[in-house]
Amino acid sequence: MYVAVKGGEQAIDAAHxxxxxxxRGPKETGELSVSQIRSQMRLAVDRVxxxxxxxxxxxxxxxxxxxxxxxxxxVFLVRAYRNTLPRFLYTCPLDTRTMTIQRRISAAYxxxxxxxxxxxxxxxxHRLLDFTLMANGDAPQGPEPATEPLEACPRVLxxxxxxxxxxxxxxxxxQSPGNQDPEPGDITRDPLSYPADRSVRxxxxxxxxxxxxxxxxxxxxxGYGRNHPFAGEIRYGQAAVEIAPxxxxxxxxxxxxxxxxxDMINQFGGNQTEAPRFTRGYGLGFGQSERKVMAMALVxxxxxxxxxxxxxxxxxxxxxxVLSHCDNLDSxxxxxxxxxxxxxxxxxxxxxxxxxxxxxxxxxxxxxxxxGQVSSESKQESEA
Amino acid sequence: MSIxxxxxxxxxxxxxxxWMSVLARADEDGLEQHLKAVGRxxxxxxxxxxxxxxxxxxxxxxxxxxxxxxxxxxxxxVIELATGTRGFGYVxxxxxxxxxxxxxxxxxxxxxxxLQTTVIEPLHNxxxxxxxxESCKAAATRVNxxxxxxxx
Numbered sequence: 405m406y407v408a409v410k411g412g413e414q415a416i417d418a419a420h421x422x423x424x425x426x427x428r429g430p431k432e433t434g435e436l437s438v439s440q441i442r443s444q445m446r447l448a449v450d451r452v453x454x455x456x457x458x459x460x461x462x463x464x465x466x467x468x469x470x471x472x473x474x475x476x477x478x479v480f481l482v483r484a485y486r487n488t489l490p491r492f493l494y495t496c497p498l499d500t501r502t503m504t505i506q507r508r509i510s511a512a513y514x515x516x517x518x519x520x521x522x523x524x525x526x527x528x529x530h531r532l533l534d535f536t537l538m539a540n541g542d543a544p545q546g547p548e549p550a551t552e553p554l555e556a557c558p559r560v561l562x563x564x565x566x567x568x569x570x571x572x573x574x575x576x577x578x579q580s581p582g583n584q585d586p587e588p589g590d591i592t593r594d595p596l597s598y599p600a601d602r603s604v605r606x607x608x609x610x611x612x613x614x615x616x617x618x619x620x621x622x623x624x625x626x627g628y629g630r631n632h633p634f635a636g637e638i639r640y641g642q643a644a645v646e647i648a649p650x651x652x653x654x655x656x657x658x659x660x661x662x663x664x665x666x667d668m669i670n671q672f673g674g675n676q677t678e679a680p681r682f683t684r685g686y687g688l689g690f691g692q693s694e695r696k697v698m699a700m701a702l703v704x705x706x707x708x709x710x711x712x713x714x715x716x717x718x719x720x721x722x723x724x725x726v727l728s729h730c731d732n733l734d735s736x737x738x739x740x741x742x743x744x745x746x747x748x749x750x751x752x753x754x755x756x757x758x759x760x761x762x763x764x765x766x767x768x769x770x771x772x773x774x775x776g777q778v779s780s781e782s783k784q785e786s787e788a
Numbered sequence: 789m790s791i792x793x794x795x796x797x798x799x800x801x802x803x804x805x806x807w808m809s810v811l812a813r814a815d816e817d818g819l820e821q822h823l824k825a826v827g828r829x830x831x832x833x834x835x836x837x838x839x840x841x842x843x844x845x846x847x848x849x850x851x852x853x854x855x856x857x858x859x860x861x862x863x864x865x866v867i868e869l870a871t872g873t874r875g876f877g878y879v880x881x882x883x884x885x886x887x888x889x890x891x892x893x894x895x896x897x898x899x900x901x902x903l904q905t906t907v908i909e910p911l912h913n914x915x916x917x918x919x920x921x922e923s924c925k926a927a928a929t930r931v932n933x934x935x936x937x938x939x940x
Contacts, residue, residue: 457858459844460881490840492862497845497854504919506926514933522929546925553923554930559850573849588845588855602848603855610846610857641926644809645860645880647842652876654801657809658842658862659880665850688846688857 427472441465450662450691451475455732456482457592457611459661459690476613476732483733496646496655497585500639500665500688501559507640507692510560512669516637518557523640524692560637561667561684570669570682574602575708598724605707605727606700610688612730614696620720621702628718629706633685636669640692664693668701672712683712807897807908811890812879814911819889822907831892834874835866837884863887869895 428435442449442465452464456479464482471477507523510516522528564570588603596608609617624631643663648655666687674680685705687697706720719725729735811819839861846857865877865887875895877887897903 454858458841459858459860462882463861486841486859489861490838491859492840492842492864494843494856495845495860497847498857500846500850504923506922507929520931521926522931523926524929547928549921549924550927550930551924552927553920554927561849562851573847573852585854588853590843590856592843592856603853606846606848606855607857610855645842645844647862647878649864649876649878651866654805656805656812656878658812658878660813661844661860661880663846665846667849684849686849690858 427470436469438462438465438469441468447692448473448475450689450693451614451696452478452482453690454693454696455479455611455613456486458482458486461691476736480733480736493647493649495658496648498643498645498663500643500663503639503641503643503663504660505554505557505639505641508557508637509635510637511635512637513560516557516560516563518555521554521557557639559667561669564636564669564682568681571672571684573684573686575683575711596727598727599710600723600727602704602708605723606686606688606704608727608730609700609703612700613732613735614693614699616730616732616735617699617703618695620706620726621699623718624702624706624720629709629720631683631705631714632671633702633705634669635698636667636684638664638666638694638698640664640694662691664689664691664697666694666697666701668698668705670705675713683708803904804894804898806912807904808876808878808890808894810908810912810915811877811893813915816883816886816889818911818914819886819893822911823889823892826896826903826907829892829896830870831867831875831895833865833888834868835864837863837865837877837887839863839882839884865891867891867895869899871899873898 439462442461445465445468446461448468449461449464452467452475453459453461455475456464456467458464460482463485464478467478467481467485468475470481505518505521505523507525508518508521510520514520561570561573565572586603589601589607591604591607596604600608623629625633641662642660644657644660646655646657664687668685668687670683670685672681672683683705685701685703685708687700687704689697689700703720703726706718707723707726709716709721714721716722840863841859842862843859844857845854847854860880861882863877863879863882863884863886865884867875867877867888869875873895875891875893875898877890877892877894879886879890893903893907897908
């Protein structure tokens with residue numbers, strides 16, 4: 405039975421007023437602008453876009469400001485906003501081969517055409533707190549630009565693919581006839597069901613929580629589903645977004661978005677019918693989201709265990725476990741709901757518990773003359 | 789769309805695809821200035837600027853089967869000039885004005901090819917220059933490996 409309880413409006417209003425005051429902080433310090441967050445907290449913005457599953461840096465920055473920097477709360481705000489907008493269409497698939505590269509590295513080959521391009525990275529920084537950032541300094545200049553732009557950076561895995569040393573991008577899945585793209589699943593339209601095909605898994609992983617996927621990816625490296633990964637290629641830069649509206653009848657570019665992608669190279673021992681060759685895992689995310697897409701690629705590969713005939717024994721290989729728990733909107737929602745009043749639920753638990761204890765008491769009292777026997781019986785039980 | 793002359797149609801389409809991409813990538817203030825220069829034409833909205841979403845697709849492994857990555861904001865607008873020419877604007881993001889300006893220029897360019905040289909070329913060159921500058925900066929972070937010869 406539900407009993408409606410009213411009350412708390414004033415307390416809630418007051419709590420939200422205090423929250424707004426706390427968000428702003430002391431008046432003596434300057435207020436953060438959304439454009440400052442967008443440009444100076446850009447990696448947080450990128451994470452909110454990726455997990456909020458909406459590319460719009462300004463909205464993600466606003467969400468971070470509103471959420472006082474709580475990334476999961478900001479993701480919630482972005483997802484909620486997204487629900488207020490109509491979906492016009494699906495874009496043409498991004499062509500990441502032609503993306504403008506800002507960073508591109510391969511841990512598999514030293515000399516790749518186009519080279520190893522570090523871009524704006526935290527790698528190789530000393531991780532020592534830089535106290536000069538506490539002083540108001542001038543905006544630092546970037547590096548002296550090279551005289552020539554980057555050469556073309558062909559995909560590293562395509563070179564391996566030409567030699568037949570690695571599977572194709574879709575693994576064991578047959579290419580659909582006539583080069584017609586199969587229609588991918590869409591978890592924003594149809595709820596997840598299992599077994600999930602790879603397009604659905606990739607969509608769920610792309611919006612999945614970075615921490616959760618990072619932990620799972622890490623677990624595969626530590627032996628829970630070993631598949632010996634190499635970072636075949638990581639690319640970060642801008643890709644053109646094309647749409648093909650029906651009313652036009654031809655595709656047009658609507659702008660460029662920043663993306664990061666990771667091609668992971670993994671081992672595969674081969675079987676009766678197939679020679680050994682490398683397998684792949686793939687990660688793709690909005691903005692500069694390198695840790696996320698690496699974790700995604702590791703988990704994507706782990707989730708292909710069934711397709712590759714590998715033994716299913718670890719959490720990262722269990723698609724229902726991974727996909728049902730990777731979304732931080734779902735998980736934080738369900739955990740947070742525990743804070744909501746459960747007064748009546750709890751009262752009924754109390755009533756039940758009291759009754760059980762009364763019955764236990766009565767049973768003990770009935771057997772009380774032979775209480776010694778009870779304890780020796782239960783001892784025998786536990787030994788058996 | 790009838791396809792009587794595929795070759796000329798495809799050049800026409802290619803030219804339009806090009807200017808629409810330039811208009812979508814241009815910044816709003818730049819477009820505003822160009823509109824001031826060519827003079828604001830009479831037009832009406834067939835579809836008022838509207839903000840919505842497009843689901844962005846990627847491909848497995850970059851080149852394989854498509855999957856849904858996540859959405860982007862997108863603003864669209866359709867206008868009709870007094871001449872009856874229709875212009876379409878589709879721009880990433882949430883600027884209604886940008887979508888409207890793109891639609892107006894799309895219509896103007898269909899009536900007046902001369903605008904390609906006065907509006908599209910300069911905007912395109914600006915975009916190319918910015919891209920090149922970024923790429924030169926990236927090239928400055930390219931690793932030059934040196935082989936260390938071990939002493940004998």
